[in-house]
Amino acid sequence: MTYCLAATVEDGLVFVSDSRTNAGIDQLGTFSKMHPFTDLPGRFFTLLSAGNLATTQAVVARLHRDIREDAETSLATVGRLRDAALYVGGINREMQARYPEEDRPKGFSPNADFIFGGQIGNAPHDLFHIYAAGNFYSPTPLAPFVQIGEQKYGKPILDRILGTKTPLETVARCGLVSMDSTMRSNASVGPPIELMIYRAGIGSSTHMIYDEDNQYLRLLRRSWAENLRQAFEKLPPIELPQPKFRAVES
């Protein structure tokens, strides 16, 4: 499984991803699912991937090849962010189409999902969820985040904390808490955890990789467990009416 999330707020973009892959519970692997493009002049992109590993690698390899070989359309040449998403979605479809439906072994799916976000020049930064079909959408300001993979465990905290005015550091912290809740509940989501923070105004990016024993991640986990317990204990107790008693054995 996989869990990746990203948020777009006024100050920029935040991406968080896990690194566990599995092909059955006894075949675990560690692969980065965060693919930054930080060396293109005047532009920044990051791609997060979920789904078939062969497809996601093929897509990322093609994106790099198109830049390296000066293809007519590449992440280095597209003029608008939505055109970049369209281009990535098209490559996603192309890589899956190498394995036509009629030739697929039973149970095999080459499908892959992506989160793709970035900024070109001074145009607004944004974020897209790109489906296996190649189509994509950007999140709403009411819930300015996108998740792929194992989404449910980590969604409530995002719903409660994130808004478009949330500072980048807070967004990043919320993303790590969301990731931690997911790892706790689904063993197929695991470290290292990667974090990318992109500050839109000045175009700076920070890429962090937290391994399992990272001191901050452990501190965050302990604090969150303790703070949650306190938050719960402060809740108003239930007022219970008079109970019904069990009938006496006849």
Added chain:
Amino acid sequence: MTYCLAATVEDGLVFVSDSRTNAGIDQLGTFSKMHPFTDLPGRFFTLLSAGNLATTQAVVARLHRDIREDAETSLATVGRLRDAALYVGGINREMQARYPEEDRPKGFSPNADFIFGGQIGNAPHDLFHIYAAGNFYSPTPLAPFVQIGEQKYGKPILDRILGTKTPLETVARCGLVSMDSTMRSNASVGPPIELMIYRAGIGSSTHMIYDEDNQYLRLLRRSWAENLRQAFEKLPPIELPQPKFRAVES
């Protein structure tokens, strides 16, 4: 959809259920999924249901009929709690078998899942998850709860709070918080919310029904949102290294 949960702790049992049914997003209904058996001398049972509504109603109707018509095996006659679960599981299978696989329209499934818990005399109280196949398991003391239906959103808080020594009121409050998180994230889980608390030592039960506008439920929701936000704000901030700056446009 449905969300039901129950927990078994030293002091007794707690059951929580929502009341929304849906056959497509434009066909919502309100049906109780909590089925208490509180009038049997010397014994107490409660059943929570998820899945095909026709099957769950047929199962509950049969359980009541067997008691009313003094069947040889009924919830009034079984000697052990595991035998009661076996009997309920058998009826579940029987009701589904009315619709043999080869006669089912495409997409139709008569499957139903149950949570079944109770106490007979002074034997230990316990709880079972009964599958569509009729088989069942009881939860572990390490995680003394069972969920059916939409489980993921509400699971993290149960994982963090519940243990076998948790007092019944705390278990109930935790169950309501878990239900509230689920309702927030899945529109097909909805009120009224039912709560059953069974105190094992004295055999007393309390059944509460909270409608959407219930004052306590609203207070709990507001407090939890506020406490969670405070819990989050108290987390240690991320220490970020020097960022990488975007290359200048060439």
